[in-house]
Amino acid sequence: MSAGALHSYFEQPASFTFTEANHKKIAELVAKYPKGRQASAVMPLLWLAQQQHDNWIPEAAMEEIARILEMPKIKVFEVATFYTMYNLAPRGKHHLQFCTTTPCWLRGSSDVVGACEKHLGIKLGETTPDGQFTITDVECLGACVNAPVVQYNGDEFYEDLNAQNVVEVIEMLKRGEKPKKGSQIGRQGSTSEVGATSLFDQAEKAGIKKAGK
Ligand code: FES
Incomplete structure (x- = not known):
């Protein structure tokens, strides 16, 4: 090219x-x-x-x-x-790069992207007319354990996304607020979504609940 x-x-x-x-x-x-x-x-x-x-x-x-x-x-x-870290075209103030690689896809990235597109009225690769939001898709962001994941403005990750919480993230950004980094469903780090299933002693010391509790 x-x-x-x-x-x-x-x-x-x-x-x-x-x-x-x-x-x-x-x-x-x-x-x-x-x-x-x-x-x-x-x-x-x-x-x-x-x-x-x-x-x-x-x-x-x-x-x-x-x-x-x-x-x-x-x-x-x-x-x-x-490398998708380099932007070769103007971007909006808020650049959301959605991972759509297999682990994120299996965990619902299509729904997340669809909700984002619907909420902003643009498609992947486009910028809103007011220049506020650009959404793009990228390959694995290395955070598959908390998939689906979006990278924000090149350095922050919002994880464990779904069709509801991605809209909340966008609305917070619109209001000039900072969404919580990492898991959007309260998961601690990358622990199991249902709580600890092994190593209970260490989990208790770290304040992680046991699965099913
Ligand atoms: S596949 Fe999405 S972060 Fe790895």
Whole structure:
């Protein structure tokens, strides 16, 4: 895929320059790798570009990174398009990335996504007209034990979602409140949903109820 074909439906800035402060950070990042291996810094540079540019990376920034790291542009594009942590298009203020991989799907991610789409009036990959919410789907977020899971703005997870509590999460975000991180059904960490089924001594010390109690 050519860089120009990535996202032709919104305006791409003609150029991109890192700030002075970010140039200093880039020098520090590049210095961590052996001479001639500066291309290894491509991921943190993409992250810096995203942070600097309103949470998305324009093609001009990828070209600038290729220039700085003396690597082919296509290699920068390959990395940026592979990882869902990089946004290649503008995102809403609230970016919800729903895991729809098998464990989350088995535990109801389709219902969760459907409820979210219905509540916000948009489909996966879209942003609400007011620019507040973007919803996307991603592969396994590494929290399958508390599936279904959504990642919020790149760093917080809301887990044990269902068609009801995902709407509550959205409404809290709309009101400017912070939903509780982790399980939305009161599960302690990743313990069994029904309570402890073994290791009762340790469970009691940790304040975890026994299954069936
Ligand atoms: S499958 Fe959804 S977090 Fe792993």
